[in-house]
Amino acid sequence: MKLPLLVVPTLVFAIGLFAAPPPPPVGNGAIRGKITLAANGDPVHGATVTVSRTGRTAVSNDDGVYEVTGLAPGSYQVVVHLQSLTDQSKIVDVASDGTPATADFSLQLAAVKETLTVTANGNEQTTFESFQTVTSLDGVDLALNSKPSLGEVLEFQPGVAKRSFGPGTSRPVIRGFDGDRVLVMQDGLPTGTLSSQSGDHGESIEAVTLERLEVVKGPATLLYGSNAIGGVVNAVTGHHLRQDKPQDGLQGFLATSAGTTNAQASGAGGFNLGIGNWNIWGSGSGQRTGDYNTPEGKILNSSTRGTNTTGGFGWFGAKTFFDMGYRYEEGSYGVPFAGEFEAHGHEGEDHADEEEAPANIRLAFRRHNVRGTLGWKNADNFLEGFRLSLNYSDWRHGELENGEEATVFRNRQGTYRGVFNQRRVGRVTGSFGFQGAHRDYKTIGAEALAPPVRQDNIAVFGLEEVQFERVRFQFGGRVENTRYKPMGLPNRSFTGFSGGAGINVPITVNTAFVANYTHSFRAPALEELYNNGPHVGNVTYEIGNPNLVSERSNGVDLAFRRQTSRMRAEANFFHYRLQNFVYLAPTGEEEDGLPKAQYSQAGSRFTGTELSLDLALVRSLWLNLGSDYVHAELVSGPPVPRIPPFRGRVGFDYRKGGLSIKPFVRLANQQDRLFPTETRTAGYAVFNIMGSYTITRKHMVHIFGVDAFNLNDRLYRNHLSFIKDRAPEIGRGIRFSYTMRFF
DSSP states (O other): HHHHHHHHHHHHHHHHHHOOOOOOOOOEEEEEEEEEEETTOOBBBSSSEETTTTTTOOOOOTTTTEEEOOOOOOOEEEEETTTTOOEEEEEEEEEEOOOOEEEEEEOOOSSSOOEEETTSSSSSSEETTTSSEEEEEHHHHHHHOOOOSHHHHHSSSSEEEEESSSSSGGGGEEEOGGGEEEEETTEEOOOSSTTTTTTTTOOOOOOOGSSSSEESSSOOOHHHHHHSSSEEEEEEOOSSSSSOOSSSEEEEEEEEEEETTEEEEEEEEEEEETTTTTTEEEEEEEEOOOOEETTTTEOOTOOOOEEEEEEEEEESSSEEEEEEEEEEEEEEEETTTTTHHHHHSSSTTTOOTTSSOOOOEEEEEEEEEEEEEEEEEEESSSSEEEEEEEEEEEEEEEETTTTEEEEEEEEEEEEEEEEEEEEETTEEEEEEEEEEEEEEEEETTTTSSSOOEEEEEEEEEEEEEEEEEEEEEEEEEEEEEEEEEESSSSOOEEEEEEEEEEEEEEETTTEEEEEEEOOOOOOOOOOHHOOOOEEEEGOOOOOEOOOOEEEEEEEEEEEEEEEOOSEEEEEEEEEEEEEEEEEEEEEEEEEEEEEEEEEEEEEEEEEEEEEEEEEETTTTEEEEEEEEEEEEEETTTTOSSSSSOOEEEEEEEEEEETTEEEEEEEEEOBBOOOOOOOOOOEEEEEEEEEEOOOOSSSEEEEEEEEEEEEEOOOOOOOOTTTTTTTTOOOOOOEEHHHOOOOO
């Protein structure tokens, strides 16, 4: 079966190479204009102008003037972005005679933004025109929503829930998919952490230091591999995705926040210095929280602490570019109630003293990360550009029992990714490339469930787009091989193909219908193959299955989008059927005080919807509505474990000048569709108010924020929490924040 799998991506590449006549000369068209503030007409300095799906950008100068060059004749969507202001877009026609097109923009504060994504297809575009469904949060959104971990930040975004074992461990769950099926990346490459392997492992990304945080919902396996069968979370710093000359001068930010109920305090700052073709950057952040309070009382050992430091430099010429950066992260977080499970999880220990207090369990982590990028652009041939990204991550975390290290986890991972961008030829454009990784994984101590393992991965992929007057088609494929070499056990190798096709139909200028079909492949994860022993992080005595075969998924995604100056609406529907779905099947027995379960496989179905509506009732008052739902079950009958319940959101957004006041209520139904090892979770309604005041100047923006959460002090539980029966969610509290950006 391997030969037919290789034929499909070969055909994809061939269509891109030969389906159109030879490439025309490099475009000599341009788009230029001026960007001003709507409130007073002052020029806007430092705004980013993006010509969507071309990879070409420009930055406005001190007079608010910009120019984008090297464009072939045609129609383009041009998007202007400045953090804290509403992004604005226009359709601009570039003439064939080389006459520059003019497009002026006037930016203001408004209730909805023209959000951007670079994750969906590898080139920056608006989320409205993307084939996949994307949620994108910019730096201001993240500063106003400062939380101790990634799952906490993204919880309640459409289609996104959080899995947790306490605040420091939370990780995003996308459309019911968790663990190895959701890929967390930084600037397009895996972070190299171990958050996917266990419920008590967290991600170390500090969201307030990011330019954007993007969530691609649904399979993203064509571009990013089998770990993205459920979706992708991409933390975009903006440093390693740049290929154009940076803005001259100094830009940067300062941010701080403080909150009650968990004694939160954080601070962050960063700068970007452009000198000619050179760019130098650096940032640092620190955050800590204490044990959090609930309506039932304080949850002990739930405190968190983390710091993050990064720096780098790059050179960006007319045809070539490169950059190099280093990142260091360290911190620790408590794992509430883990000591109670741990007391039952060590076979052979003497537990005669039943009155002895459970151990206090914390995880202390650190990560060294070195990242480099090089490539070419604006070439005068079919291969317009190429980007090679190299990444090395050294992750270590130790499980501390009463302050002493009991288990050490090490994960060293090197990743490379090369992408060739094709020049648009007739109606066809696209990209193709290769990707690979080498991983050394080792654990030492009481929770060393798997032997040392070396894992290698290699893949080739392609993604093509065909543009007609009224419709766009996208299709692509990926062939991937994953190999495991465990110490003392037989090697395993998995090869598979992922492929897909989509159609985007603009019904009107402001309305679009999108449909996608995807076939995805996922190799079993290391922990699914080789774990064997008491695993407190998943509250299970796990038994791996080295004979597992690959997962296969066939899915359909449908989306309807409408976007005007007074309304933004989106309706998404998805249905996925998975063959050989890997899950922990309970045996009905206990061992070392934990329920015993073995990794098994069966067919499964995931079906769901996401609905959102933002509607202007009057000029300064918007209505915000939203809901999401996932129905997931094994073909053999029982529901898939830890699936979020039906959720809803009702709120308003009042805006007057720089003031925004957003009262809203978050709703969740009871979850009584249960896996045999689960317990029911009651429904709830939680009231919140978010407010901000923004002061905009020519070279600076000040944002003052307040977030009053769980105002009704509702006792509620997260169905995806491993400790939901012991630990409800956070009680009534308030968080203050301040962000200053200069440019």
